[in-house]
Amino acid sequence: MVRITDVARRAGVSPSTVSYALSGKRPISDETRRRVEAAARDLGYRPHAGAHALAGGLPNVVALAAPLRPGVHVPVMMRLAVSVVTTARAHDHDVLLLTQEEAEEGLRRALGTASVDALLLTDVELHDSRLPLLRSLDRPSVVIGVPANPRGLTCVDLDFRAAGETCVNHLAELGHRTVALVGSPPEVYLRRTAYAHHLMQGFTTAATHHGLASSVHPGDPDPGAAPRLAERLLREHPALTAVVVHNEPLLAPLIAAFEHLGLRVPADLSVTAVCPDDLAATPRVPVTSVSLPADELGTRAVELLMRKLHGAPVPDKTLLPPRLTERSSTRHA
Numbered sequence: 001m002v003r004i005t006d007v008a009r010r011a012g013v014s015p016s017t018v019s020y021a022l023s024g025k026r027p028i029s030d031e032t033r034r035r036v037e038a039a040a041r042d043l044g045y046r047p048h049a050g051a052h053a054l055a056g057g058l059p060n061v062v063a064l065a066a067p068l069r070p071g072v073h074v075p076v077m078m079r080l081a082v083s084v085v086t087t088a089r090a091h092d093h094d095v096l097l098l099t100q101e102e103a104e105e106g107l108r109r110a111l112g113t114a115s116v117d118a119l120l121l122t123d124v125e126l127h128d129s130r131l132p133l134l135r136s137l138d139r140p141s142v143v144i145g146v147p148a149n150p151r152g153l154t155c156v157d158l159d160f161r162a163a164g165e166t167c168v169n170h171l172a173e174l175g176h177r178t179v180a181l182v183g184s185p186p187e188v189y190l191r192r193t194a195y196a197h198h199l200m201q202g203f204t205t206a207a208t209h210h211g212l213a214s215s216v217h218p219g220d221p222d223p224g225a226a227p228r229l230a231e232r233l234l235r236e237h238p239a240l241t242a243v244v245v246h247n248e249p250l251l252a253p254l255i256a257a258f259e260h261l262g263l264r265v266p267a268d269l270s271v272t273a274v275c276p277d278d279l280a281a282t283p284r285v286p287v288t289s290v291s292l293p294a295d296e297l298g299t300r301a302v303e304l305l306m307r308k309l310h311g312a313p314v315p316d317k318t319l320l321p322p323r324l325t326e327r328s329s330t331r332h333a
Contacts, residue, residue, distance in 0.1 A: 003045075003138045010039035020311060045138075060093040062305060063116045065130070067101040067123055071185035071193075071221070073248045076276065076294050077122070080144070083298025084120060091306050093118075107133055118305045120144060126192045140308035142301045145194045150317060154308065156300050159319035160195045160274075163290045164202025166322045167244045167272040170288065172210040175333035176242040176270060179207060179214050180233055182254060183246050186218040199246055199274060213239070219247040219254075226253035230261055241333050245273040245287075252283040255329075270330040277325065286327035293320055 008018045013032060021028045021036035028036075039045075064084050066077055085095045096116060098107075107130060111119065117139055121130060124145030134141045135152040143155045164181070171179055181203045183189070184196040200216055207214035215237060219229060229250075233240060243258075245251050251273055255265055263269045265285045273280055273289040280289035297320070304314050 003136065005138075006043055007036065007039045007045045010043060011035045014311075017311075060118075061096050061116045062088050062093050062118045062120060062302065063096045063098060063107075063111065064120045065098045065107060065122060068099045069101055069123060069187075069191070071188040071191075072123060073221070076248065076292065079276070079294040080122065080298045083295040084302055087299045087302040091302065093302075093306075111137075111139075118142075118309055120301050120305065124194045126194050126197060128194075140305050142304045142308075144297055144301050146198065146317065146319070147194055154304055154314055154316060156297060156304060156318040157195065157320070158293060158297065159321055160198035161202035161205075162319075163274050163322040164199040164204075164244070164246075165206040166202075166290055166324050167274065168203055168206035168210065168212070168214075170272060170324060170326075170330065171242040171244070171270060172206070172212060174242075174270065174330060177212055177333070178237055178239040179212050179242040179244065180237060180240055181214070181216045181244045181246065182219045182229065182233075182250060183216055184218060185221050185247065189218050196246070203244060213237070219245075219250045221247060221249040223249060223253035226250055226257040227260065230254060230257035234261065234263075240269070242270040242272070242330075245271065245275070248275050248279055251275060251279065251287065255283050255285065255287075266329050266331040270333070272324075272330060274322075280325070280327065283329075285329050288325065288327045288330040290322045290324050293323075296320060 004018050008014055013036060017028065017032065018036050021033045022040065064081060066081055068074060081097060088095050119141040121134065121141065122144045124143055124147055126148040128147055131147060131153065143153050145157050146155045168179060181200065183200060188196045204214060245254060255271060258269055259265060265271055271287055273287050275289055275292050276294065277291050280287040300318060307314050
């Protein structure tokens with residue numbers, strides 16, 4: 001497949017200049033336009049549907065690959081999707097939502113049968129099989145997540161590693177010496193989903209830095225599993241005084257399970273979480289938390305796409321800094 005970068009190399013110009021020359025979006029000198037058109041003709045390059053849309057004013061479409069896999073917390077994913085749709089509409093784009101577990105070939109089919117001029121990818125794994133396709137596309141893409149090798153990609157996400165560190169730093173400053181991470185569902189770790197591993201790395205790194213005893217426990221998101229998990233944590237770690245929760249459905253049930261076992265929050269056990277702010281305020285004891293900014297991530301991702309569509313430079317990686325809000329669930333040990 002001939003890419004826009006191939007045409008740019010043949011014509012001796014930048015990819016954005018090729019885009020402008022073929023779409024008519026910005027004025028280009030006649031000599032440069034002829035050189036680009038000749039290079040495209042020689043190579044057999046066909047601009048994708050989005051380029052034609054830019055030139056003709058036709059409706060544009062952003063494809064959002066948001067697979068609803070086991071372990072994905074659907075309310076957070078849908079909040080991100082609504083943000084993507086709202087921001088895209090502000091830029092006169094519609095959104096094609098792909099919720100199936102589309103591997104590389106599935107994405108190729110979706111991109112080939114719709115007038116898609118840009119792609120957003122979510123639920124990214126550290127070694128995601130879809131990433132080679134993104135690197136070869138002749139249209140812009142943005143990854144919501146940071147894989148192990150982000151080379152050639154545009155990535156945006158919460159800085160999950162820093163989020164894990166922030167939670168542990170807060171607990172260490174309060175004097176806690178034994179902490180546990182109740183993390184994402186087991187299948188999320190088995191897929192090596194990037195955000196879960198980055199947060200776990202931040203948690204363990206900060207715990208080691210502060211000399212804390214620490215452990216990581218993937219959490220079954222079924223609220224009915226909370227009592228068993230609470231019992232196991234206390235059985236394995238009798239000195240436990242603090243927990244970080246990165247598993248939205250388990251947050252309130254886990255607090256209730258600990259209190260049923262006789263541990264008062266925060267008098268006996270401090271709890272922090274990485275979750276949306278409204279969820280942190282839901283339990284009987286409002287939870288100190290790092291905000292999970294699904295709305296902002298959707299907005300940032302679309303804005304990066306629009307800049308790329310118009311040939312503007314964008315950073316390779318955008319990490320939103322963690323924002324910790326202290327509430328009633330943490331206190332000095």
